[in-house]
Amino acid sequence: MEIDPFVFRLSIFILSIFVGYYVVWSVTPSLHTPLMSVTNAISSVIIVGAIIAALAGNNENVFNEASVFGFLAIILAAVNIFGGFLVTQRMLAMYKKKKK
Amino acid sequence: MISINLLALFYLISGVLFILALRGLSSPETSRQGNFFGILGMSIAVIVTFLSIGNFSTSFIYVIVFLLIGGSIGAFIAFKIPMTAMPELVAGFHSLVGLAAVFVAISAFLNPEAFNLGFTGNIKLASLIEMSIGAAVGAITFSGSIIAFLKLRGIMSGAPITFPGQHILNLLILISIIFLTYFLCSTQNSNLFWSLIVISFLVGILLIIPIGGADMPVVISMLNSYSGWAAAGIGFTLENTALIITGALVGSSGAILSYIMCKGMNRSFFSVILGGFGGADQISKSDNKEQKPVKSGNSDDAAFLMKNASSVIIVPGYGMAVAQAQHALREMVDTLKKNGIKVSYAIHPVAGRMPGHMNVLLAEANVPYDEVFELEEINNDFANCDVAYVIGANDVTNPVAKTDPQSPIYGMPILDVEKAKSVLFVKRSLSPGYAGVDNDLFYRENTLMLFADAKKMTEDIIKSF
Numbered sequence: 001m002e003i004d005p006f007v008f009r010l011s012i013f014i015l016s017i018f019v020g021y022y023v024v025w026s027v028t029p030s031l032h033t034p035l036m037s038v039t040n041a042i043s044s045v046i047i048v049g050a051i052i053a054a055l056a057g058n059n060e061n062v063f064n065e066a067s068v069f070g071f072l073a074i075i076l077a078a079v080n081i082f083g084g085f086l087v088t089q090r091m092l093a094m095y096k097k098k099k100k
Numbered sequence: 101m102i103s104i105n106l107l108a109l110f111y112l113i114s115g116v117l118f119i120l121a122l123r124g125l126s127s128p129e130t131s132r133q134g135n136f137f138g139i140l141g142m143s144i145a146v147i148v149t150f151l152s153i154g155n156f157s158t159s160f161i162y163v164i165v166f167l168l169i170g171g172s173i174g175a176f177i178a179f180k181i182p183m184t185a186m187p188e189l190v191a192g193f194h195s196l197v198g199l200a201a202v203f204v205a206i207s208a209f210l211n212p213e214a215f216n217l218g219f220t221g222n223i224k225l226a227s228l229i230e231m232s233i234g235a236a237v238g239a240i241t242f243s244g245s246i247i248a249f250l251k252l253r254g255i256m257s258g259a260p261i262t263f264p265g266q267h268i269l270n271l272l273i274l275i276s277i278i279f280l281t282y283f284l285c286s287t288q289n290s291n292l293f294w295s296l297i298v299i300s301f302l303v304g305i306l307l308i309i310p311i312g313g314a315d316m317p318v319v320i321s322m323l324n325s326y327s328g329w330a331a332a333g334i335g336f337t338l339e340n341t342a343l344i345i346t347g348a349l350v351g352s353s354g355a356i357l358s359y360i361m362c363k364g365m366n367r368s369f370f371s372v373i374l375g376g377f378g379g380a381d382q383i384s385k386s387d388n389k390e391q392k393p394v395k396s397g398n399s400d401d402a403a404f405l406m407k408n409a410s411s412v413i414i415v416p417g418y419g420m421a422v423a424q425a426q427h428a429l430r431e432m433v434d435t436l437k438k439n440g441i442k443v444s445y446a447i448h449p450v451a452g453r454m455p456g457h458m459n460v461l462l463a464e465a466n467v468p469y470d471e472v473f474e475l476e477e478i479n480n481d482f483a484n485c486d487v488a489y490v491i492g493a494n495d496v497t498n499p500v501a502k503t504d505p506q507s508p509i510y511g512m513p514i515l516d517v518e519k520a521k522s523v524l525f526v527k528r529s530l531s532p533g534y535a536g537v538d539n540d541l542f543y544r545e546n547t548l549m550l551f552a553d554a555k556k557m558t559e560d561i562i563k564s565f
Contacts, residue, residue, distance in 0.1 A: 009335075016344065019348075032455035033186055034460075036320065036454065042118045042349070045118075045331070048340060054163050062159045067159070073203035075170035077200045079174040080197055081142055082174030084174070085135060085138060086174070091460055092128070096468055096469065097470055
């Protein structure tokens with residue numbers, strides 16, 4: 001008997017929840033807004049699914065009914081990735097220490 | 101083409117880099133490096149996905165074009181957006197993640213072969229369940245975030261919208277979603293799939309409309325969490341480790357933030373979600389209010405008090421964001437410091453409309469982050485401080501939360517502003533705050549009310565100095 005790959009994925013999922021739990025508790029409250037914008041950006045890694053969906057069409061018919069949704073998802077996720085990381089960058093650049 | 105095992109390893113690396121990106125946020129010094137790790141992780145995930153498909157033909161060019169279109173829109177928004185608009189920007193971004201999850205789920209449903217999930221009309225059961233969860237949660241995230249966005253932007257009133265039978269309706273809809281998923285799995289009927297998505301959109305709307313404006317920190321955090329769970333659901337469907345790891349990270353991050361925000365208001369998560377707080381029914385209480393004496397003053401009085409102080413604590417709130425007073429405030433603090441006065445800032449966890457909102461605005465105004473303190477760090481200092489300058493905060497300073505068990509805000513942790521020798525309270529009128537509770541602080545012996553716009557008053561104080 002082999003273990004179902006789903007069980008492996010579930011293990012990764014559960015362990016990641018715990019990693020997330022401990023990592024996020026150590027985030028300083030003053031950076032909670034950048035935390036939200038960066039989590040936003042990284043959750044747009046969903047773009048990998050969008051890319052697979054978009055490239056599933058064949059060459060004669062780039063836009064079939066399934067790949068169109070992939071292309072739309074690429075746009076949405078790309079807005080988020082670029083927007084999320086850049087706005088985080090912009091915010092973090094503003095946090096400065098007292099001039100001694 | 102790269103092998104499927106190598107691909108999985110690269111996705112794992114992306115996942116680890118995303119963990120490091122969050123880890124970096126434990127202090128401002130390491131945060132910029134953390135963000136770089138995040139970007140690196142994302143680039144790796146995207147590039148290896150291209151390599152794994154190896155289809156560098158016409159479609160590939162279109163993918164690049166669409167990516168660049170989205171990317172430039174995102175970059176444009178990121179550079180143009182004013183810092184005060186950050187809560188609605190984040191809500192807007194959440195809605196995009198949600199909708200992207202819905203689209204990917206739809207695409208996988210229509211063309212399951214592309215994802216190795218079986219065939220149209222005969223999709224693997226586990227994949228179909230995961231797909232439905234991803235699509236439903238994504239749709240809820242999308243429509244919920246749109247409502248949150250409209251409320252934060254002020255396009256829609258921040259007042260809670262409630263109607264009789266609301267909770268029962270929501271419950272029925274949730275049950276119907278479970279049934280739909282069940283029938284979808286047994287029949288593979290695409291109409292059921294579409295209904296599932298439409299109903300989930302509806303749930304998102306119904307879920308957020310009863311929640312009032314000042315509960316938005318919880319709502320945004322909650323939607324943040326949902327966007328993570330949606331991504332994880334899609335990750336399971338696509339059997340993609342990077343998505344599963346990221347979804348779990350984001351999901352738990354949003355959940356923790358919701359918890360912190362609820363604790364900051366001493367309210368249970370469910371009471372926030374059920375909504376209706378701060379609605380019209382609470383305001384009726386104000387009719388038994390007798391005319392209590394209030395001391396009010398002008399900018400000269402305020403400047404005089406501050407000149408004679410040796411330490412001042414600033415308490416900013418949402419009103420500061422509305423009045424865009426953060427720059428004027430920093431100038432005022434510069435003036436105080438020039439006069440040898442010690443100044444620090446006290447931030448309540450739920451000040452503003454999203455977690456960390458005040459900190460970003462102060463950072464924007466060049467306030468060094470080591471002068472800004474959280475509630476627990478600074479609360480004992482109020483007793484030793486000469487002047488507390490409350491600008492745009494209200495409920496979070498109300499001593500009633502400690503003394504009156506009848507009050508709706510009883511038990512909420514508050515900043516002990518009333519312990520300062522004198523309190524300067526900038527506010528436009530004596531109207532109660534969001535919770536509909538009269539602030540006891542207005543009538544204290546040591547409080548001087550400064551009736552004016554936050555920005556105007558702060559500028560006047562600088563002039564009077």
